[in-house]
Amino acid sequence: MRRVFLAVLGVAACTVVHADEFTEADLERWAAQFESVAQEGRRLWTSPELGTNGVACGQCHPNAANTHPETYPKFQKQLGRVAQMWEMVNWCIRNPLEGQDLDPGDARMTALLAYIAKERRGVALEPGKH
Amino acid sequence: MRWMLLLVSLGAAWHAAAQPLGLPPVPIPEDNPITPAKVALGERLFNDVRFSSTGAVSCATCHAPATAFTDARQVSVGINGLTGTRNAPTVVNAAYNATQFWDGRSPSLEDQALHPIVNPVEMAMPSHDAVLEIIRADREYTRAFRNVFDVRPEQIRIEHVTKAIAAFERTQVAGDSPFDRWYFGGEDDAISDAAKRGFDVFLTDGRCVSCHTIEQDHALFTDHRFHNIGIGVNAMQDRIGELAKAFLVAKAQGIDVDAAVLSDPDTSHLGRFAVTGDLSEIGAFKTPTLRNVAVTAPYMHDGSLATLREVVEHYNNGGVIPADAPVNHYLSGGIRPLNLTEQQIDDLVTFMESLTSPQFAVPTTSGPVAALDRREEQ
Amino acid sequence: MKMNRRGFLQRSGAAMAGSILPVSLVKLAFGQEQGGQDFTFAYISDSHIQQISGARFVRNWDQGLKRAVAEANLLEPAPDFVVFGGDLAQLGTKAELDHGAEMLSALRYPLYCVMGEHDYYLDLGEYWSELFGDHYYSFDHKGVHFVVLNSILTYDEWTYERWETPERRMLEMAGLDNPNGSPFMVGERQREWLRNDLANVPRSTPIVVLSHSPLQKIYKGWNFWTEDAEEVQAILAPFEKVTVLYGHVHQIQYNQIGSISFHSAMATAWPWPYPSTYAQSGAYVPVMTVPMNRADPFNERDATGWQFVDVHTGRVAVNYTLYDNKNRTVAFNAATGRPEDMEYQHPPRRIPPQAHY
Numbered sequence: 001m002r003r004v005f006l007a008v009l010g011v012a013a014c015t016v017v018h019a020d021e022f023t024e025a026d027l028e029r030w031a032a033q034f035e036s037v038a039q040e041g042r043r044l045w046t047s048p049e050l051g052t053n054g055v056a057c058g059q060c061h062p063n064a065a066n067t068h069p070e071t072y073p074k075f076q077k078q079l080g081r082v083a084q085m086w087e088m089v090n091w092c093i094r095n096p097l098e099g100q101d102l103d104p105g106d107a108r109m110t111a112l113l114a115y116i117a118k119e120r121r122g123v124a125l126e127p128g129k130h
Numbered sequence: 131m132r133w134m135l136l137l138v139s140l141g142a143a144w145h146a147a148a149q150p151l152g153l154p155p156v157p158i159p160e161d162n163p164i165t166p167a168k169v170a171l172g173e174r175l176f177n178d179v180r181f182s183s184t185g186a187v188s189c190a191t192c193h194a195p196a197t198a199f200t201d202a203r204q205v206s207v208g209i210n211g212l213t214g215t216r217n218a219p220t221v222v223n224a225a226y227n228a229t230q231f232w233d234g235r236s237p238s239l240e241d242q243a244l245h246p247i248v249n250p251v252e253m254a255m256p257s258h259d260a261v262l263e264i265i266r267a268d269r270e271y272t273r274a275f276r277n278v279f280d281v282r283p284e285q286i287r288i289e290h291v292t293k294a295i296a297a298f299e300r301t302q303v304a305g306d307s308p309f310d311r312w313y314f315g316g317e318d319d320a321i322s323d324a325a326k327r328g329f330d331v332f333l334t335d336g337r338c339v340s341c342h343t344i345e346q347d348h349a350l351f352t353d354h355r356f357h358n359i360g361i362g363v364n365a366m367q368d369r370i371g372e373l374a375k376a377f378l379v380a381k382a383q384g385i386d387v388d389a390a391v392l393s394d395p396d397t398s399h400l401g402r403f404a405v406t407g408d409l410s411e412i413g414a415f416k417t418p419t420l421r422n423v424a425v426t427a428p429y430m431h432d433g434s435l436a437t438l439r440e441v442v443e444h445y446n447n448g449g450v451i452p453a454d455a456p457v458n459h460y461l462s463g464g465i466r467p468l469n470l471t472e473q474q475i476d477d478l479v480t481f482m483e484s485l486t487s488p489q490f491a492v493p494t495t496s497g498p499v500a501a502l503d504r505r506e507e508q
Numbered sequence: 509m510k511m512n513r514r515g516f517l518q519r520s521g522a523a524m525a526g527s528i529l530p531v532s533l534v535k536l537a538f539g540q541e542q543g544g545q546d547f548t549f550a551y552i553s554d555s556h557i558q559q560i561s562g563a564r565f566v567r568n569w570d571q572g573l574k575r576a577v578a579e580a581n582l583l584e585p586a587p588d589f590v591v592f593g594g595d596l597a598q599l600g601t602k603a604e605l606d607h608g609a610e611m612l613s614a615l616r617y618p619l620y621c622v623m624g625e626h627d628y629y630l631d632l633g634e635y636w637s638e639l640f641g642d643h644y645y646s647f648d649h650k651g652v653h654f655v656v657l658n659s660i661l662t663y664d665e666w667t668y669e670r671w672e673t674p675e676r677r678m679l680e681m682a683g684l685d686n687p688n689g690s691p692f693m694v695g696e697r698q699r700e701w702l703r704n705d706l707a708n709v710p711r712s713t714p715i716v717v718l719s720h721s722p723l724q725k726i727y728k729g730w731n732f733w734t735e736d737a738e739e740v741q742a743i744l745a746p747f748e749k750v751t752v753l754y755g756h757v758h759q760i761q762y763n764q765i766g767s768i769s770f771h772s773a774m775a776t777a778w779p780w781p782y783p784s785t786y787a788q789s790g791a792y793v794p795v796m797t798v799p800m801n802r803a804d805p806f807n808e809r810d811a812t813g814w815q816f817v818d819v820h821t822g823r824v825a826v827n828y829t830l831y832d833n834k835n836r837t838v839a840f841n842a843a844t845g846r847p848e849d850m851e852y853q854h855p856p857r858r859i860p861p862q863a864h865y
Contacts (some may be wrong), residue, residue: 062683078806409579459575461571463571
């Protein structure tokens with residue numbers, strides 16, 4: 001029985017692609033890709049390019065503090081309903097920054113959210129907390 | 131037997147109306163529960179012109195049921211044609227307000243009812259006792275007060291009067307507007323595309339929702355707060371310092387704020403500052419509800435804006451008319467030029483027109499019902 | 509028709525004591541201690557006037573300063589003078605400083621200015637001096653000795669050698685959380701000046717220090733920090749009644765270290781989060797601080813404001829005018845020997861906006 005088992009393992013080891021396996025190298029590479037997107041988010045965070053009046057996110061939110069990503073979705077008075085983090089990012093771009101909304105799938109939105117989440121890592125989820 | 135049925139059905143009818151679509155439950159103070167008999171008494175008091183020094187003015191004079199409980203005037207007119215300084219707010223949905231009056235100087239409906247009775251330019255009674263004398267001399271009233279409050283005529287106090295009036299006012303709530311049916315009721319064709327676009331402007335480029343707030347399952351369209359949006363104060367910017375100080379001195383000497391703010395336009399324009407003395411509330415007025423706004427013209431605390439389009443233009447300019455006029459320095463932080471297109475302004479107005487409850491609806495030349503009418507005519 | 513103050517009060521025939529304004533309430537709370545005159549001064553800070561291009565400036569910051577100035581002009585009784593607490597401009601340009609100075613010129617009282625880093629690092633305060641005079645100085649007023657420090661200096665290498673252009677240097681200092689920044693300090697030369705300035709001041713004379721940086725070490729990552737805080741505090745320590753008023757942090761803070769009370773100013777431009785809200789910082793504010801009210805972070809004036817300071821028997825009460833929030837007063841409590849919020853100090857009295865972010 002054991003010999004058969006080992007033989008099967010041997011076959012498995014020779015096969016290159018499995019749908020449900022990844023390697024240490026994959027993990028490192030993907031972490032680095034996240035890191036680069038988060039760094040782009042940091043760059044956008046301190047850049048005036050998202051708005052039209054020179055104001056940057058980082059002016060009011062140093063190190064993305066006070067964005068509280070762990071509390072979303074939650075009721076947002078300024079939208080009149082329970083809303084998601086990206087909708088509030090757009091609120092800030094439209095209002096203090098006097099810019100245009102980003103699509104939720106826009107690479108810049110992803111970068112901003114990645115940076116925000118990274119600066120808030122380790123904090124427990126508290127969805128709905130106002 | 132029949133009158134009991136009547137009371138029950140009145141009660142049932144009231145309960146059916148008590149939870150209109152788009153509104154939360156009406157807040158009712160513990161010491162003033164609503165009963166059909168109290169409501170009926172309150173309605174009678176509300177409409178009684180004897181409670182004025184000339185016998186010609188009642189609450190309903192300025193808060194007329196036929197005109198959505200306003201008087202369609204720029205500022206209200208009391209006894210002997212005397213004018214005040216402020217536009218009559220609607221009673222409809224006032225039950226939800228955290229404070230009453232444009233400057234919030236009254237904490238409740240019960241308290242609010244005390245003031246116009248003795249205000250010199252409104253009903254001008256010499257005192258509240260004068261009202262009680264009239265009531266005590268009226269057999270129907272004394273019977274009703276005994277029934278509702280279990281008091282003998284000599285025990286009737288002004289608090290009983292205002293409680294009854296407040297109870298009646300708490301039944302004047304209205305939701306079920308086309309907007310409510312669409313946004314909360316899921317009826318996709320309850321409002322036009324233009325109104326839907328206008329709602330989007332309301333939430334985004336118009337920034338209206340910041341103060342005319344809505345929530346997940348209801349919409350009162352007010353944050354109950356006080357904001358200087360550039361009405362009234364704009365024309366007196368260089369005089370505000372003097373006036374504010376003079377007013378505080380007068381107030382320290384004991385003048386009646388209620389009389390003062392209705393007697394002089396400049397004092398009226400000081401707004402919430404006259405009530406709190408807070409430097410950050412110069413020229414600030416309460417955010418009114420937008421429900422039924424299309425049928426409660428003219429607009430603002432001084433009735434100075436005649437149409438909804440003018441209102442939107444005032445906001446679009448950043449709190450001034452015309453656009454290049456100087457902005458007053460006490461302007462609320464949220465007011466700034468909006469750069470709306472003409473289309474957006476039109477749509478925003480159309481959206482506001484969708485907030486009219488069916489009982490106050492006036493036939494219009496646009497909208498889904500009118501469109502149906504036109505089609506039938508063809 | 510303009511009335512001077514004396515004429516106005518005579519005509520009204522009313523004493524201002526017992527008026528609605530908080531000034532008199534604070535005075536009464538202190539009781540009738542002896543010594544010194546009571547007076548009030550206004551304190552406006554951190555306007556960060558920011559140029560977009562040409563004559564276009566960020567509207568929200570402009571409005572914040574205009575409003576503070578307009579309201580300060582309404583104070584009754586009138587304050588003796590106004591202090592501007594630093595960071596008038598955002599990037600220290602002539603256009604920004606001029607625009608800010610123009611708005612400040614509407615104030616009706618004598619003006620004393622404190623240097624902020626956003627004013628300094630473009631031209632090292634050269635244009636500032638043309639507008640406002642010395643970077644550090646002292647003056648006496650009604651028995652209180654005031655010292656104005658330029659407390660946003662930093663290491664010489666960073667200031668003079670590290671950056672290729674003044675514009676670059678200013679941009680690097682402008683980012684609060686910029687890892688390329690450098691800690692603030694008063695520096696040896698000013699500490700020497702301070703020692704000399706205080707040498708002949710009696711120990712019992714109340715001292716008020718006006719500074720931009722906190723003269724404490726709160727959170728280095730955001731330069732809520734003065735590198736030589738201990739040395740400066742040591743120079744002040746021998747005096748019986750010392751108060752430090754500082755800007756820069758854009759939030760309510762207060763503290764007591766030895767005989768020195770510390771109070772921060774609100775910004776007229778925008779608020780900053782407390783360092784503890786940065787999860788990776790491990791930082792805190794002084795334990796006794798009741799956080800500022802954040803009732804509605806989306807109101808453009810939320811958690812911004814200005815303040816007027818009552819000086820009574822050499823101790824200070826700071827009255828914060830917070831927009832759309834309850835105004836607050838942080839006053840020295842003689843019983844406990846430290847500043848306390850007059851309404852919210854004890855935890856059961858706190859309200860939700862003070863825990864909101």
